Amino acid sequence: MNKSERQDKVEEGFEPLIVAFCCNWCSYAGADLAGTSRFEYPPNIRIIRVMCTGRIDPTFVLEALRMGADGVLVAGCHPGDCHYQKGNYMMEKRFDYIKRAVDRIGMEPERVRLEWISASEGGKFAALVREMTQEMKQLGPSPFRPIHNPR
Amino acid sequence: MSVEPRVGVFVCHCGVNIGGVVNVPEVRDYARKLPYVAYAEDSLYTCSEAGLAAIKKAIAEHNLNRVVVASCTPRTHEPLFREAVQEAGLNPYLFEMSNIRDQCSWVHAHEPEKATEKAKDLVRMAAAKAALLQPQTEPEVEVIGSSLVIGAGVAGITAALSMANQGFKVFLIEREEEPGGIVRRLYKLYPTLADSSEVIDPLIEAVKSHKNIELMTSTTLKEVSGYVGNFGIILTSPGGDKEINVGTIIVACGALNYQPPQGLYQYGVYDRVITQEELDGVLRKRNLGKPERIVMIQCVGARKGEIRPSALEAFPKSDTAELLRRILKARKEEGWPYCSRICCMNAIKNAILIKEQTPETDIVILFTDLRVYKEYEDFYKMARDLEVRFIRHIEEVPPEITQTSDGKLNVAAYDALSGLEVNFPADWVVLSTPLRPRKGEVIHARMLKIPIATDGFLMEAHLKLRPVDTNVDGIFIAGTVSGPKDVSESIISGEAASARASILMGNKKVRTDAITAFVDEDICIGCGLCEEICPYGAPKIENGKSKIREILCRGCGSCAAECPGRAIIMRHFGDSQILAQVKALLVPENLKEVGSQ
Numbered sequence: 001m002n003k004s005e006r007q008d009k010v011e012e013g014f015e016p017l018i019v020a021f022c023c024n025w026c027s028y029a030g031a032d033l034a035g036t037s038r039f040e041y042p043p044n045i046r047i048i049r050v051m052c053t054g055r056i057d058p059t060f061v062l063e064a065l066r067m068g069a070d071g072v073l074v075a076g077c078h079p080g081d082c083h084y085q086k087g088n089y090m091m092e093k094r095f096d097y098i099k100r101a102v103d104r105i106g107m108e109p110e111r112v113r114l115e116w117i118s119a120s121e122g123g124k125f126a127a128l129v130r131e132m133t134q135e136m137k138q139l140g141p142s143p144f145r146p147i148h149n150p151r
Numbered sequence: 152m153s154v155e156p157r158v159g160v161f162v163c164h165c166g167v168n169i170g171g172v173v174n175v176p177e178v179r180d181y182a183r184k185l186p187y188v189a190y191a192e193d194s195l196y197t198c199s200e201a202g203l204a205a206i207k208k209a210i211a212e213h214n215l216n217r218v219v220v221a222s223c224t225p226r227t228h229e230p231l232f233r234e235a236v237q238e239a240g241l242n243p244y245l246f247e248m249s250n251i252r253d254q255c256s257w258v259h260a261h262e263p264e265k266a267t268e269k270a271k272d273l274v275r276m277a278a279a280k281a282a283l284l285q286p287q288t289e290p291e292v293e294v295i296g297s298s299l300v301i302g303a304g305v306a307g308i309t310a311a312l313s314m315a316n317q318g319f320k321v322f323l324i325e326r327e328e329e330p331g332g333i334v335r336r337l338y339k340l341y342p343t344l345a346d347s348s349e350v351i352d353p354l355i356e357a358v359k360s361h362k363n364i365e366l367m368t369s370t371t372l373k374e375v376s377g378y379v380g381n382f383g384i385i386l387t388s389p390g391g392d393k394e395i396n397v398g399t400i401i402v403a404c405g406a407l408n409y410q411p412p413q414g415l416y417q418y419g420v421y422d423r424v425i426t427q428e429e430l431d432g433v434l435r436k437r438n439l440g441k442p443e444r445i446v447m448i449q450c451v452g453a454r455k456g457e458i459r460p461s462a463l464e465a466f467p468k469s470d471t472a473e474l475l476r477r478i479l480k481a482r483k484e485e486g487w488p489y490c491s492r493i494c495c496m497n498a499i500k501n502a503i504l505i506k507e508q509t510p511e512t513d514i515v516i517l518f519t520d521l522r523v524y525k526e527y528e529d530f531y532k533m534a535r536d537l538e539v540r541f542i543r544h545i546e547e548v549p550p551e552i553t554q555t556s557d558g559k560l561n562v563a564a565y566d567a568l569s570g571l572e573v574n575f576p577a578d579w580v581v582l583s584t585p586l587r588p589r590k591g592e593v594i595h596a597r598m599l600k601i602p603i604a605t606d607g608f609l610m611e612a613h614l615k616l617r618p619v620d621t622n623v624d625g626i627f628i629a630g631t632v633s634g635p636k637d638v639s640e641s642i643i644s645g646e647a648a649s650a651r652a653s654i655l656m657g658n659k660k661v662r663t664d665a666i667t668a669f670v671d672e673d674i675c676i677g678c679g680l681c682e683e684i685c686p687y688g689a690p691k692i693e694n695g696k697s698k699i700r701e702i703l704c705r706g707c708g709s710c711a712a713e714c715p716g717r718a719i720i721m722r723h724f725g726d727s728q729i730l731a732q733v734k735a736l737l738v739p740e741n742l743k744e745v746g747s748q
Contacts, residue, residue, distance in 0.1 A: 017736075017737070019733060028224075028226070031253070031254050032224045032250075032253040034253075034254075034258055035253030035254055035255075035257035035258050036253060036257070040258055040259065041258055041259075043255070043258075043259045043262055046272055046273065046276065046736050047250070048276070048729060048733065050729065051706055051707055051724060052707035052708060054707045054709030055708030055709065055711065055721065055724060057711070057712040057726065060726075060730065060733065063733055067733060067738050068737050069733075069737055078605065079605075080602075080604070080605045081602070081605060081610070083602065083622055084622075084705055084707035084709070085600065085602050086686055090709050090713065126258065
């Protein structure tokens with residue numbers, strides 16, 4: 001899909017698909033709290049649970065993009081709050097080169113995001129999904145989308 | 152995979168919680184068409200007795216070897232469903248949950264069609280992962296019937312006595328020369344106004360004479376090795392080192408009273424500006440004289456704004472020591488962010504004691520918020536009846552303290568009710584300061600591998616559900632080491648921690664988590680990166696290959712993500728299992744491929 005085709009999609013009001021990797025202890029719990037609190041957010045996100053952001057291999061993020069995800073969110077515990085002491089710091093270091101890799105292959109680096117969301121920040125989680133969905137809508141469909149995921 | 156996966160999918164209505172938004176029968180019918188799904192049904196409440204019975208029945212009737220429940224969150228319900236699966240004869244780890252309530256129906260209540268599509272995606276992802284799940288076993292280890300209690304304050308002593316009375320051997324260590332902790336230095340305790348010695352002295356006597364307790368003062372922790380059931384400990388004291396082995400550890404090394412920096416409210420400048428702790432000493436010695444007025448200022452160095460995560464993000468390589476160093480440095484200047492919960496009662500208690508000694512003294516308590524809960528409300532009323540004056544001042548304008556020409560002090564504050572400046576000439580100014588974490592806790596946290604929270608206190612495994620557990624099996628926390636507590640709360644947490652430790656020691660064995668990492672030795676090149684990054688020291692290079700001691704592994708999976716050769720495989724959260732979810736979501740047309748990987 002070239003740039004002008006993608007622009008057409010933006011105007012059609014396409015629905016982006018965002019893959020989120022959330023750590024069990026903070027962000028996944030924060031997403032649960034958004035539910036318990038009935039904070040509504042757009043249904044464009046699909047969460048994959050891992051025990052810690054330290055588990056997230058950069059290839060998970062890149063594979064998701066290659067398969068046509070319009071955005072990828074990695075969410076973990078705030079600095080200092082990691083259930084495993086420093087998994088989130090390790091993710092933070094990796095994220096630098098994930099961003100660079102995304103940039104290198106010609107994708108907008110805004111399509112990948114690393115955020116800290118605690119178990120008590122249901123509101124923050126909902127706001128983040130709203131914001132990110134809006135951003136992806138403006139960016140348009142991922143350039144990899146038509147190859148693998150025509151819907 | 153020798154046996155073809157046969158996945159059973161159970162979609163829950165959760166009353167109207169899911170069913171009122173998501174079209175559950177549609178999701179069920181969709182699930183039936185998915186690869187490897189041999190059976191699918193829906194039920195009103197899958198977690199009910201009938202719902203669980205239906206899962207067991209379906210496993211037997213349809214020869215299922217994997218189960219997916221699409222309902223609420225695994226954080227609350229996974230244990231229940233795993234148990235049901237196990238009762239039906241399957242390995243409990245051949246179960247996967249799909250969160251279509253907390254993360255779907257509840258947050259998309261006004262978009263039922265899109266929520267239904269999302270639920271289908273989530274079920275498809277869970278079924279794809281389920282097809283790749285492997286049975287896991289939880290390793291079982293023996294637990295030695297002895298415990299190490301670090302810190303002989305009121306919490307540590309309580310915990311030690313409770314375990315010793317159950318027949319367990321207890322090593323109780325204390326860094327100071329005398330046991331008793333902070334309580335030993337207090338004067339009287341609220342709300343009974345009992346002398347602190349009435350509480351602590353009998354406890355100290357009891358630990359000193361108990362046959363199951365070995366009390367070691369001037370002793371600190373030097374080294375910790377091993378794991379739940381069998382920790383190897385080296386203790387150090389001026390008399391030399393000592394090696395012991397224990398099954399459990401209780402950390403009860405307390406907190407410190409915040410010492411205001413020189414000049415804060417003229418503290419350290421004028422002799423008669425003191426802290427509540429120092430007032431305790433003055434009252435004990437009856438050195439107060441006959442003051443006309445005493446002004447107390449609440450929240451000195453407490454509730455001073457949140458620590459902003461952005462301020463901490465500057466040091467990605469930080470370990471707990473560096474983190475706490477930064478926090479302590481910032482807090483030295485600004486004070487601590489939390490409410491220390493004991494200062495209001497402490498001030499009221501000392502006000503009442505002053506009124507007892509010199510009833511004519513006028514006492515003014517300047518506060519921004521007063522927190523007196525449960526029966527302490529009566530204590531507050533008692534102070535009101537004694538004509539202690541509580542005046543709310545404007546938080547943004549801290550009271551100013553000056554010395555008048557006659558050598559007295561003057562406190563100028565803005566009354567929040569009138570908005571006017573009020574002046575109180577005073578003989579004494581007493582600052583109510585919070586409890587703060589000890590610097591030394593960094594050393595404990597690092598040795599014991601338990602995390603420190605952003606406020607600098609040790610972090611519990613779960614604030615609500617596991618308040619005295621740490622996330623290291625066999626290590627528990629008691630007293631103010633995890634946050635400010637008064638004496639009775641410290642005793643409660645001491646009892647609680649001892650009960651948690653005694654369960655392990657009483658059972659004599661414990662099962663640990665099965666979600667750990669292991670090494671594929673054919674691929675491992677022995678580079679040692681895993682050994683370097685693991686916060687728990689689980690991987691070890693032996694004969695050029697890494698070996699992960701599963702009992703030490705906490706299952707974060709950092710090593711699996713970092714391993715350059717992909718030689719480390721994470722049980723239950725393997726690369727293929729995670730990527731199967733990604734693929735199932737984004738490339739559903741190739742699903743069959745995913746399952747056969």
